[in-house]
Amino acid sequence: MEQLEKLSLHTVGDVLLHLPRRFLDRRMVTPVNLLRKGMEAVVSGRIVSVSRHGRGRGPAITALFSDDTGSITLTFFRKGFPASKLAEGMRVTACGTVEEYRGFNMVHPELYFGEDSDAPGMLPVYRLTSGLTQAAMRRLTDSVLEATADSLEELLPADAVSREGFSSRWDYYRGAHRPEDPQEALRARDLVAMEELYLYRSVLEAVRTGDRALEGLPLKPLSLERFSGSLPWPLTDAQERVCLEIAEDITSPGPMRRLIQGDVGSGKTVVAAYSCLSSALSGFTAAVLAPTEVLACQHYWSLCGFCSPFDVPVHLLTGGTPGNLRREIAEALSSRREAVLVGTHAILEDWVPLDSLGLLVIDEQHRFGVAQREKLLAGSAPRPHALVMSATPIPRTLAMTFYGDLDLSVLDTMPPGRGKTETSIVSPSEKGGVFSFMLQRLEEGERVFLVYPLREASEKSDLKDAATAYEVVRSGPMGAWGTGLLHGSMAPSEKVEVTGKFARGEIRVLVSTTVIEVGIDVPEATVMVIANADRFGLSQLHQLRGRVGRGGRNAWCFLVPGEGCSPEAMERLRVLVSTTDGFVVAEKDLRARGPGQVLGTAQHGIPEFRVADLAEDGGLVRRVNSMEAIPLERVRSLLPKERWRYGGMELPGV
Numbered sequence: 001m002e003q004l005e006k007l008s009l010h011t012v013g014d015v016l017l018h019l020p021r022r023f024l025d026r027r028m029v030t031p032v033n034l035l036r037k038g039m040e041a042v043v044s045g046r047i048v049s050v051s052r053h054g055r056g057r058g059p060a061i062t063a064l065f066s067d068d069t070g071s072i073t074l075t076f077f078r079k080g081f082p083a084s085k086l087a088e089g090m091r092v093t094a095c096g097t098v099e100e101y102r103g104f105n106m107v108h109p110e111l112y113f114g115e116d117s118d119a120p121g122m123l124p125v126y127r128l129t130s131g132l133t134q135a136a137m138r139r140l141t142d143s144v145l146e147a148t149a150d151s152l153e154e155l156l157p158a159d160a161v162s163r164e165g166f167s168s169r170w171d172y173y174r175g176a177h178r179p180e181d182p183q184e185a186l187r188a189r190d191l192v193a194m195e196e197l198y199l200y201r202s203v204l205e206a207v208r209t210g211d212r213a214l215e216g217l218p219l220k221p222l223s224l225e226r227f228s229g230s231l232p233w234p235l236t237d238a239q240e241r242v243c244l245e246i247a248e249d250i251t252s253p254g255p256m257r258r259l260i261q262g263d264v265g266s267g268k269t270v271v272a273a274y275s276c277l278s279s280a281l282s283g284f285t286a287a288v289l290a291p292t293e294v295l296a297c298q299h300y301w302s303l304c305g306f307c308s309p310f311d312v313p314v315h316l317l318t319g320g321t322p323g324n325l326r327r328e329i330a331e332a333l334s335s336r337r338e339a340v341l342v343g344t345h346a347i348l349e350d351w352v353p354l355d356s357l358g359l360l361v362i363d364e365q366h367r368f369g370v371a372q373r374e375k376l377l378a379g380s381a382p383r384p385h386a387l388v389m390s391a392t393p394i395p396r397t398l399a400m401t402f403y404g405d406l407d408l409s410v411l412d413t414m415p416p417g418r419g420k421t422e423t424s425i426v427s428p429s430e431k432g433g434v435f436s437f438m439l440q441r442l443e444e445g446e447r448v449f450l451v452y453p454l455r456e457a458s459e460k461s462d463l464k465d466a467a468t469a470y471e472v473v474r475s476g477p478m479g480a481w482g483t484g485l486l487h488g489s490m491a492p493s494e495k496v497e498v499t500g501k502f503a504r505g506e507i508r509v510l511v512s513t514t515v516i517e518v519g520i521d522v523p524e525a526t527v528m529v530i531a532n533a534d535r536f537g538l539s540q541l542h543q544l545r546g547r548v549g550r551g552g553r554n555a556w557c558f559l560v561p562g563e564g565c566s567p568e569a570m571e572r573l574r575v576l577v578s579t580t581d582g583f584v585v586a587e588k589d590l591r592a593r594g595p596g597q598v599l600g601t602a603q604h605g606i607p608e609f610r611v612a613d614l615a616e617d618g619g620l621v622r623r624v625n626s627m628e629a630i631p632l633e634r635v636r637s638l639l640p641k642e643r644w645r646y647g648g649m650e651l652p653g654v
């Protein structure tokens with residue numbers, strides 16, 4: 001049926017998972033005098049009169065309905081059941097949406113006749129598409145429930161099901177579609193959501209078990225004492241702990257699969273450097289894969305600093321690296337594998353001699369995806385190790401779900417001596433004040449970011465754009481300090497050049513789009529002004545403001561809301577004023593924008609849960625994670641049958 005296709009209901013499983021949006025409780029009858037336009041309501045009373053109309057454009061049948069408090073009209077544009085059954089004096093219950101046309105109406109309400117009809121107390125209301133009625137949808141789910149009564153294979157552990165008062169998997173699907181009461185509906189819905197999370201988690205667990213069973217490349221970890229001795233400051237406790245976890249990983253049998261999470265500025269790069277050095281000093285090349293050219297350069301410079309005391313060469317390879325340099329890098333890597341190669345996707349090209357890869361560090365893995373990662377590491381045996389670094393904090397529930405195949409390390413202490421960043425929301429009348437404040441900071445030798453959401457002004461939008469702002473700033477009082485423009489469609493080499501000038505202080509004011517989001521590490525930058533801040537996601541804003549206050553100095557972040565900023569958006573911005581904890585911010589962002597946005601838009605391999613909602617179902621995720629995962633063999637046999645859950649998505653590596 002065409003309408004079912006539109007709702008993506010292709011199989012029995014699809015229909016079972018198409019849970020009601022909500023329920024109408026038929027026992028919750030609304031008196032007619034309390035009806036309001038637009039309300040979806042159940043009314044119960046008597047038919048006062050019935051009029052049948054001739055051919056024409058108007059309704060075919062209208063009936064005047066009343067209870068003790070008032071009356072409304074029931075309108076039917078087609079003859080036929082159930083309207084044809086209506087007769088004066090009859091007792092009926094009608095469910096429908098209240099419309100207003102010469103008084104209150106219900107158009108094509110659902111009708112139940114008699115005092116004690118056997119209609120269910122809880123009426124499910126499904127998401128529909130035009131041409132499909134609630135009644136048809138209910139008949140369909142009824143028949144699917146009937147057909148599957150003896151054939152639904154159990155999935156969740158039996159005690160989890162019985163604890164919610166259900167006897168079987170089929171029983172909670174029944175409860176989700178045909179509940180006895182609202183509480184039963186909620187409990188059943190949660191079990192359906194848990195199934196979905198449980199299956200996905202078990203798949204990741206299977207991937208993880210499979211990974212661990214492979215032979216990992218044995219590396220000799222660099223002595224932590226020697227490493228600390230080479231640094232300008234002592235490692236934080238968290239950095240030390242995570243380095244030890246990594247040392248353990250690369251010496252134990254399976255290959256390392258670890259995710260490093262930490263707030264902006266928690267010092268993830270040092271940990272990456274420690275891993276790279278361990279690999280290189282053991283005689284195997286370490287590769288660091290960054291999502292952008294700017295970020296690759298940034299890593300390159302940091303890693304050069306960390307590696308030079310150990311005499312380990314670091315090479316930078318990006319899309320913009322010219323041919324002769326490429327040849328040099330290839331030769332250098334072939335003759336000396338004890339090296340670190342940093343770059344963008346270019347490092348994955350066939351000509352790059354990575355046959356003795358010991359470790360792959362993936363920065364901001366969410367732009368790569370699980371399946372892609374496994375592909376990079378496939379082929380060579382014993383397997384290289386992998387370290388994934390997430391640039392933004394990921395809420396726990398998301399990390400457990402999407403990175404369930406990785407071991408997790410959290411850098412939960414900040415290096416000492418960081419300044420405080422104060423965030424405030426700027427009202428239009430305060431803009432002048434912010435401007436003079438910026439000039440004052442520039443006088444002090446500090447540097448300033450101005451961030452705009454879009455690069456070019458489009459006629460349709462009134463968004464202030466970076467290019468226009470750049471012209472204004474350049475010709476104004478701040479121009480004297482040197483200004484630069486940075487945006488996404490500049491050539492990579494230009495971006496690197498501007499970033500470099502800013503870092504060296506040749507320009508002090510950087511007008512930019514969100515390309516500075518990751519990677520820029522300029523200790524003298526202390527002020528950031530973000531225009532149209534309400535257009536950004538919270539995690540993104542948090543990441544942006546992490547670019548200031550990286551030296552010991554205090555820093556300021558000014559959020560300038562756009563003109564049409566809604567009260568809700570304003571409320572969201574206040575989260576940033578009230579906390580500097582990236583995990584708290586990410587949690588709020590997840591609620592406001594959903595997992596796809598929080599993890600990055602170009603997500604690969606995220607299952608589309610149909611029922612589970614990661615923003616709301618954190619409790620269920622935790623329950624599912626405490627259950628024993630479905631064993632690998634069972635996952636294999638279940639997958640073909642349960643694949644309908646993921647809209648045909650290929651699950652990683654199984």
Ligand code: ADP
Nearest residue numbers: 233234235236264265266267268269270415416
């Ligand atoms: P992020 O986790 O955001 O990638 P970085 O690795 O870029 O953080 O580190 C942020 C800044 O903190 C860098 O300037 C780095 O040199 C500095 N840093 C890192 N670890 C320490 C430490 N243990 N003590 C002092 N400063 C540190």
Ligand code: MG
Nearest residue numbers: 268269391519
């Ligand atoms: Mg970083």
